[in-house]
Amino acid sequence: MPAEFYYGVEVFLNGLMAGVMYSLVALGFVLIFKASGIFNYAQGIMALFAALTLVGFQEGQIPFSHLINAIFGTEVHHFGWHMPAFFAILAALVIMIIFAWLVEKLILQHLVNQEPIILFMATIGLAYFMEGFGDLMWGSNVKKLDIGIPQGGNFWIEESTAFLGGPDFYGFYLDTLDIYATFIAAALVIALVIFSQYTKTGRALRAVADDHQAALSVGISLRAIWVIVWAIAGFVALVAGIMWGAKSGVQFSLSLIALKALPVLMLGGFTSIPGAIIGGLIIGVGEKMFEFLIGAPLLGGATENWFAYMVALVFLVFRPQGLFGEKIIERV
Amino acid sequence: MSMQSAQSAQGYVTADGRKIGGPVMEMENITLRFGGVTAIQDISFDILEGEIRAIIGPNGAGKSSMLNVINGFYHPQEGRILYHGEERKPLKPYQIAYQGIARTFQNIALFKGMTTLDNIMTGRLTHMKTNLLSQALWWGRAEKEEVENREIVEKIIDFLEIQTIRKTPVGRLPYGLQKRVELGRALAAEPSLLLLDEPMAGMNVEEKEDMSRFILDVNDEFGTTIALIEHDMGVVMDIADRVVVMDYGKKIGDGTPAEVRSNQAVIDAYLGVSHD
Numbered sequence: 001m002p003a004e005f006y007y008g009v010e011v012f013l014n015g016l017m018a019g020v021m022y023s024l025v026a027l028g029f030v031l032i033f034k035a036s037g038i039f040n041y042a043q044g045i046m047a048l049f050a051a052l053t054l055v056g057f058q059e060g061q062i063p064f065s066h067l068i069n070a071i072f073g074t075e076v077h078h079f080g081w082h083m084p085a086f087f088a089i090l091a092a093l094v095i096m097i098i099f100a101w102l103v104e105k106l107i108l109q110h111l112v113n114q115e116p117i118i119l120f121m122a123t124i125g126l127a128y129f130m131e132g133f134g135d136l137m138w139g140s141n142v143k144k145l146d147i148g149i150p151q152g153g154n155f156w157i158e159e160s161t162a163f164l165g166g167p168d169f170y171g172f173y174l175d176t177l178d179i180y181a182t183f184i185a186a187a188l189v190i191a192l193v194i195f196s197q198y199t200k201t202g203r204a205l206r207a208v209a210d211d212h213q214a215a216l217s218v219g220i221s222l223r224a225i226w227v228i229v230w231a232i233a234g235f236v237a238l239v240a241g242i243m244w245g246a247k248s249g250v251q252f253s254l255s256l257i258a259l260k261a262l263p264v265l266m267l268g269g270f271t272s273i274p275g276a277i278i279g280g281l282i283i284g285v286g287e288k289m290f291e292f293l294i295g296a297p298l299l300g301g302a303t304e305n306w307f308a309y310m311v312a313l314v315f316l317v318f319r320p321q322g323l324f325g326e327k328i329i330e331r332v
Numbered sequence: 333m334s335m336q337s338a339q340s341a342q343g344y345v346t347a348d349g350r351k352i353g354g355p356v357m358e359m360e361n362i363t364l365r366f367g368g369v370t371a372i373q374d375i376s377f378d379i380l381e382g383e384i385r386a387i388i389g390p391n392g393a394g395k396s397s398m399l400n401v402i403n404g405f406y407h408p409q410e411g412r413i414l415y416h417g418e419e420r421k422p423l424k425p426y427q428i429a430y431q432g433i434a435r436t437f438q439n440i441a442l443f444k445g446m447t448t449l450d451n452i453m454t455g456r457l458t459h460m461k462t463n464l465l466s467q468a469l470w471w472g473r474a475e476k477e478e479v480e481n482r483e484i485v486e487k488i489i490d491f492l493e494i495q496t497i498r499k500t501p502v503g504r505l506p507y508g509l510q511k512r513v514e515l516g517r518a519l520a521a522e523p524s525l526l527l528l529d530e531p532m533a534g535m536n537v538e539e540k541e542d543m544s545r546f547i548l549d550v551n552d553e554f555g556t557t558i559a560l561i562e563h564d565m566g567v568v569m570d571i572a573d574r575v576v577v578m579d580y581g582k583k584i585g586d587g588t589p590a591e592v593r594s595n596q597a598v599i600d601a602y603l604g605v606s607h608d
Contacts, residue, residue, distance in 0.1 A: 199467035217429060218429055
């Protein structure tokens with residue numbers, strides 16, 4: 001086999017791992033959409049906010065320090081301690097659960113039975129509020145997120161695969177962080193599936209996704225379920241925020257990854273958890289392979305910026321419900 | 333005017349020898365309005381323990397509204413509701429489920445993506461008490477509770493003769509079987525009052541006979557009190573112990589099937605004598 005082939009394999013593997021990241025974000029969208037029919041525009045910001053909070057706790061940053069200093073003329077920035085990563089993650093998780101509760105209490109509760117477009121607008125408002133709030137709380141500088149996952153090329157994989165492609169091939173270059181992210185995401189998805197299949201709350205979540213009225217009649221409180229769903233979406237956002245943040249620093253452009261989840265959802269369908277995962281993998285592999293095979297040699301590169309959206313558009317034309325979405329049948 | 337049945341005081345014994353007890357539910361002077369429209373006007377009746385109570389009437393008479401009042405989807409503007417002798421405050425539908433009232437819907441409301449087994453398991457929710465954390469970790473009581481409740485659900489599946497479709501997503505089942513699964517989900521709650529909204533609507537003769545048999549068996553074997561709405565007069569007269577007749581939001585008759593059948597107001601409503 002020529003070295004070219006193995007470079008292709010390497011691109012494919014890297015695409016798969018990029019796809020896992022997309023899947024993580026898309027998963028958060030699907031969870032909320034299934035349970036409440038809300039397209040949560042704020043999902044990307046939730047990932048950013050979760051990552052900001054995690055770094056803030058880890059570094060012992062004082063929340064709202066800028067505001068406090070401006071009002072009281074003080075110069076406080078840090079508590080002066082560093083929290084171990086594990087506890088910082090737990091604390092950030094608690095914050096995301098409180099956030100879920102507040103969203104239900106302050107927003108959703110007042111918008112029950114409203115049109116989807118109104119709920120969608122509410123989440124846009126929420127997204128920009130959170131962006132400003134996160135800025136105010138933790139500051140807008142780019143932060144380094146390090147929870148102890150090693151980064152950079154994995155030498156073991158590189159060295160042990162170098163023999164494959166002859167003298168021109170130096171082995172597969174895979175980022176260790178991506179490998180970790182893949183396993184963590186897989187574990188997360190498996191845990192979510194088990195939870196939703198084999199526990200009463202999981203069943204209640206699926207029940208609410210199917211039929212609100214029937215869910216009420218068997219004793220499910222919709223409001224409690226919404227808090228749980230938003231808390232789980234917050235948890236997924238935290239995991240996504242950690243992975244993306246560790247990769248490229250915690251910065252406000254992180255919230256734009258939510259936009260990459262849109263074509264993933266178009267592909268996978270808004271109501272399907274396996275769809276979100278497979279959609280993410282297809283987009284990840286698709287855009288990397290397209291760039292490698294066609295984009296870079298023929299089109300001058302940088303096709304990754306638009307490839308996913310083109311695929312989504314083509315899909316919309318031929319299969320509007322996505323790969324795994326429920327077929328929309330209207331009785332006449 | 334309405335005809336009060338002499339039997340409704342403190343229980344009675346039916347012709348087939350079933351003992352009917354005191355009131356489970358008493359509706360007193362219920363009035364329900366939607367804006368300017370009065371859906372239910374000053375209606376009183378009771379449901380006694382162990383009986384099959386039917387609510388009948390032409391389309392738009394307010395039957396489904398009445399069921400929704402009992403079930404807590406609607407809150408009446410006037411009147412009192414007594415449940416097991418105590419006045420019931422306005423509750424949310426999910427709280428009413430915890431009080432032991434289960435129901436089915438006119439247009440089947442099942443969880444279509446879930447299997448028969450899972451659908452009926454959701455009916456056990458009000459009996460399951462482990463908290464979220466122990467479920468998430470599959471810890472201690474959570475597992476035991478799943479197993480115990482699963483056993484009860486399997487009994488209901490046997491009772492309704494739907495063993496072969498246990499693992500089938502209910503969205504794929506034919507209409508008659510979906511209705512049966514919905515009944516199973518309501519039964520799983522071991523309700524002290526079971527509400528059935530047109531359990532035989534849209535069924536063929538054979539399916540209707542099956543459903544009638546199941547309703548009678550539920551009542552007979554578990555002693556479940558049942559209130560049902562039904563269009564098919566023949567079925568109602570066959571299975572109900574007592575019947576409330578509604579027309580244009582008012583009660584026009586109340587009594588045994590025989591009493592109701594000979595009530596002139598009821599005959600007029602069904603034969604379409606003009607309302608002035």
